[in-house]
Amino acid sequence: MSTVFMPMHMRPTAGRIAYNDSILFNEMTPSELDRLDTCAMEVKYDAGEYLFRQNAKSDNVFNVISGTLAVERISSNGHKQIVCFLFPGDFFGITDADHYDVVVRCLTKTQLYKFSRKRLYSLAEVTPHLKSNIQQISARIFSRVMDQLFILGQKKAHERLCFLFVQLLERMPGARPDHIELYMSRQDIADYLGLTIETISRSLAKLKKENLIAFPTLNHLQILDLQRISEMAET
Amino acid sequence: MSTVFMPMHMRPTAGRIAYNDSILFNEMTPSELDRLDTCAMEVKYDAGEYLFRQNAKSDNVFNVISGTLAVERISSNGHKQIVCFLFPGDFFGITDADHYDVVVRCLTKTQLYKFSRKRLYSLAEVTPHLKSNIQQISARIFSRVMDQLFILGQKKAHERLCFLFVQLLERMPGARPDHIELYMSRQDIADYLGLTIETISRSLAKLKKENLIAFPTLNHLQILDLQRISEMAET
DNA sequence: CGCTACATTGACAGCGTTCAAGGTAAGTGG
DNA sequence: CCACTTACCTTGAACGCTGTCAATGTAGCG
16 A cells, blocks of 8 residues: 555545645546555655755656745845745646756745656656646646736735735635734745845735734734735735 | 648748747657648737637647737736747747636737647647657746746846847847847837836936947847846846 | 827836844843 | 843835836827
């Protein structure tokens, strides 16, 4: 029996991952999952560690079990753009390029499944469900990058923050409007939204003063008026 | 004999498309090209026309023969972000999503090959070269979007313009430092770079005053100091 | 010539950055 | 338990880039 790909309800991680998990495994039979198992292993990282070094060959696909990560692009002159955050259930490394042009940093302790990309893709060739699942994930990633492109090109600071909030709500397992845990620092948020840390602070203050959000603690965000936050986030 | 996919040097369009053409056809045999022909047709549009309507099913893949196009994303409240420009040889529609979330507008008279996406993809399944070519194109498109994400998040107005210039040089067939024809309006440039038309005008004026660029006519750009322009464009 | 569409320039306001100071929370060691 | 350190966040003031509004300039076309 597969250890890594036991049915979710039988696995030790069961219940930990609330949703957007296992898109990769949708509709797959136990025997297919067993074969998927052969190209995967479980890996762990501490906060601050990187999954691979800059310009590494894109040999692996990662699936987040637990933890939060940041996909980063850093220019020669030191500017950093965070491309996206990764949450439990998310994938990284589904690409047709042979080298990563980004690095991936763990914001917290992190557990992942690590797949051999080559073997995963070969398996997909003979496993229609797997292939279609990979395509679906790929489409989602692209669509998300397009959203961010739009945000960076068109939105003001406080609107960008609202966009982030809505994204966190939708993508972080267990997030509720009255309880969103920010695992990323203010600097990370700034690097994600193309702003400075001071602007983030000030915009948060503005939204607080307007009673749209609250911060019981520094990293515990509450959305008080989801309606208006969503409107401002709109892409 | 295939009409659409005759070897380049025998076709009426030969010589028109200078480079980045035909990545799709790399390494393919004449008989494979003949089969590719069966899922393609040639289509023409006038300046200002759209290839399809918003939220259309993504049934087709387009390959630009001649002309310049803009891939646009428009929000409900009227903001427009141009995602990329398309030049001869470029592709659009290589996606795993089943609907386009953008529209494509012709900036000039345009000729394209229009492929049935479904048939193109099926053919790719049995034609390794074709499949690998499609993956290569797909990787390039993604990489380009990432470049723009970085630009929009990190760069100042005049640097964004330099980025555009370098891109035009690299991607527009026939473009030389002393002769770059701008087929897009100042407004299009603004929508591409996430700025206003006035900022574009002023930043162009600034670059002109510093003798980095010149404009013999409104839409004929010359790059006088490619070295420095490239440095500022750097991603 | 005059119309129209597009581009440039100017003045001004506002948003976001920069630089600097101050505040807060968690951890350390006396 | 409390000073001290450290890392991170917030706030303030001044500056500058970009947006906005308005006027002017320019090229193409009937």
